[in-house]
Amino acid sequence: MELQGCPVGRRSTKPGGKARPVPSSEVLAIAESPGSPRLRRALTFVGGCYVVAMFLEGVQPWLHRYLPQSLVFFCQISALFPRAASHSIEYRAQGYTCSDKVIEIDVRPFFPIHADDKESRFERAMFFYRNDKTVMEALEAYVMREYNRAEPDKIAGVSFMSLRLPIPPPGTTFPRYERKALVDYPSERRKVWYFTPHDTVALRCRSGGL
Amino acid sequence: MNEGAEARISGYEPQPVERIEFIRVLAPLAILGFLSSRFVHVAHWLTGVGFVTPDLGKHDYRQPLYIPPIPVWLAVVVAATTVVSGVATSLGYRTRVASGVFAALLAYLALADRLEAFTVNKLGTVVAIALFAAPSGARYGVDAFIREKRATESRRPTHVTWGNVRFFQVLVMLMYFSSGIAKMRGDWLTSSNVIWSHLHDSYQTGLTHWLAVSVPAAGWTFFQYATLIYEGGAPLWYGMRKTRLPALVVGLGMHGAIGLMFGPVIWFSLLMSVLVLGSFAPVAWLSRFLESAWKLTGAGAGEASSPSP
Numbered sequence: 001m002e003l004q005g006c007p008v009g010r011r012s013t014k015p016g017g018k019a020r021p022v023p024s025s026e027v028l029a030i031a032e033s034p035g036s037p038r039l040r041r042a043l044t045f046v047g048g049c050y051v052v053a054m055f056l057e058g059v060q061p062w063l064h065r066y067l068p069q070s071l072v073f074f075c076q077i078s079a080l081f082p083r084a085a086s087h088s089i090e091y092r093a094q095g096y097t098c099s100d101k102v103i104e105i106d107v108r109p110f111f112p113i114h115a116d117d118k119e120s121r122f123e124r125a126m127f128f129y130r131n132d133k134t135v136m137e138a139l140e141a142y143v144m145r146e147y148n149r150a151e152p153d154k155i156a157g158v159s160f161m162s163l164r165l166p167i168p169p170p171g172t173t174f175p176r177y178e179r180k181a182l183v184d185y186p187s188e189r190r191k192v193w194y195f196t197p198h199d200t201v202a203l204r205c206r207s208g209g210l
Numbered sequence: 211m212n213e214g215a216e217a218r219i220s221g222y223e224p225q226p227v228e229r230i231e232f233i234r235v236l237a238p239l240a241i242l243g244f245l246s247s248r249f250v251h252v253a254h255w256l257t258g259v260g261f262v263t264p265d266l267g268k269h270d271y272r273q274p275l276y277i278p279p280i281p282v283w284l285a286v287v288v289a290a291t292t293v294v295s296g297v298a299t300s301l302g303y304r305t306r307v308a309s310g311v312f313a314a315l316l317a318y319l320a321l322a323d324r325l326e327a328f329t330v331n332k333l334g335t336v337v338a339i340a341l342f343a344a345p346s347g348a349r350y351g352v353d354a355f356i357r358e359k360r361a362t363e364s365r366r367p368t369h370v371t372w373g374n375v376r377f378f379q380v381l382v383m384l385m386y387f388s389s390g391i392a393k394m395r396g397d398w399l400t401s402s403n404v405i406w407s408h409l410h411d412s413y414q415t416g417l418t419h420w421l422a423v424s425v426p427a428a429g430w431t432f433f434q435y436a437t438l439i440y441e442g443g444a445p446l447w448y449g450m451r452k453t454r455l456p457a458l459v460v461g462l463g464m465h466g467a468i469g470l471m472f473g474p475v476i477w478f479s480l481l482m483s484v485l486v487l488g489s490f491a492p493v494a495w496l497s498r499f500l501e502s503a504w505k506l507t508g509a510g511a512g513e514a515s516s517p518s519p
Binding site: 028030033044050052054056057058060076077079083084086090112113116118134138168173 | 320324385395
């Protein structure tokens with residue numbers, strides 16, 4: 001650490017008390033950042049560019065057109081909750097068994113990080129990638145693998161869906177949030193985003209190896 | 211411009227070292243608190259044991275960089291090293307190396323997996339880099355304690371150069387300001403029920419539910435516009451000396467409410483509170499906190515934070 005003595009007339013503090021003026025004859029001990037003055041100036045410039053980029057990206061995302069995504073990614077830290085929620089949204093999974101049953105799959109044991117809230121990896125995967133076939137197929141393979149590992153009645157396909165739950169009118173009372181089974185919600189609240197085609201389910205069941 | 215002339219320009223003068231030290235002590239703990247629930251299940255995060263987003267193979271904002279899963283043993287090493295480097299940064303022990311390692315690992319963890327990348331670990335990466343580039347650990351912490359023991363005549367620094375502190379101050383102000391603008395461009399001016407609409411999902415805590423059924427609808431609308439005024443006017447509120455302290459109280463109140471009402475968001479609230487306090491709280495508050503912690507180490511008893519001649 002580099003220390004620099006600096007006689008200035010300005011304010012400093014003493015512990016447990018209010019800021020006090022420092023006589024101009026008093027020498028402040030200033031800790032310099034590491035590196036040469038040129039490096040420090042460069043870092044100051046980079047820091048300035050970062051806060052400006054962070055600001056611009058929060059107001060209107062457009063920097064990805066000009067900067068690498070991996071840099072812009074770290075600028076996307078503001079602008080949380082800019083919109084009103086139209087519904088409370090949860091994501092759920094169903095499985096298609098080889099015994100011709102459709103069952104709800106509780107995916108929480110397969111995604112133990114924040115299993116009970118919307119920071120769960122399943123919820124996040126559905127939030128970000130519900131329209132991405134590659135990711136949905138990978139998610140399908142993972143859910144099938146984990147489910148079939150323990151259950152005797154194997155599944156050969158899945159459907160992933162969102163539940164769109166209405167928000168009560170402002171000022172009204174409502175019950176505490178709780179996770180209910182899929183069958184407790186009317187079908188019109190469900191929106192299926194991905195499902196395994198029936199032919200594929202039948203083929204997997206015939207070929208075995210689940 | 212010579213150094214003296216530059217220092218006379220408002221904003222370029224040295225800043226109290228307490229601001230950097232306060233952030234250095236507490237920000238890593240808030241970040242580690244956020245990561246702790248992920249580290250407990252690290253195999254389900256960074257390795258093929260859990261679900262891993264496949265390589266999208268295209269330019270996609272959801273996957274800025276594809277990093278393949280790592281072996282379980284390596285994930286455990288990454289988690290342990292992140293915790294150790296974060297705690298070392300907080301304690302001010304080998305601060306330069308610790309904060310550098312901490313920053314590098316936070317960047318990796320944020321980029322490795324979009325599913326676990328939240329504001330806390332993206333902002334946390336930036337905070338850690340800034341601490342690495344600053345003379346953090348210069349006055350309080352283990353490094354300073356060792357330096358003082360070795361050389362009793364040495365002076366502990368009282369100030370840092372302006373850029374180290376101004377970075378955090380401008381970061382906080384512009385973060386709020388851009389959030390305020392984004393909210394105005396969103397629904398916050400056209401709908402009076404934005405906050406109310408976010409009280410009903412799995413983030414809901416017992417306190418959230420109790421408040422939601424107790425506070426009249428107009429109360430939520432009031433909170434909504436108070437938040438908007440606070441965030442949209444942040445450069446003004448924090449830029450003017452007279453409004454700085456009230457803004458600090460409002461900001462801490464807002465983050466406190468968010469942390470208590472939105473479950474896992476508490477770590478974001480704590481990190482923001484640390485940044486707001488470190489950037490804008492009266493130096494005497496920060497000094498009192500840091501001196502108390504410093505005295506616990508048995509060092510610097512009775513020493514004032516103003517420089518020894």
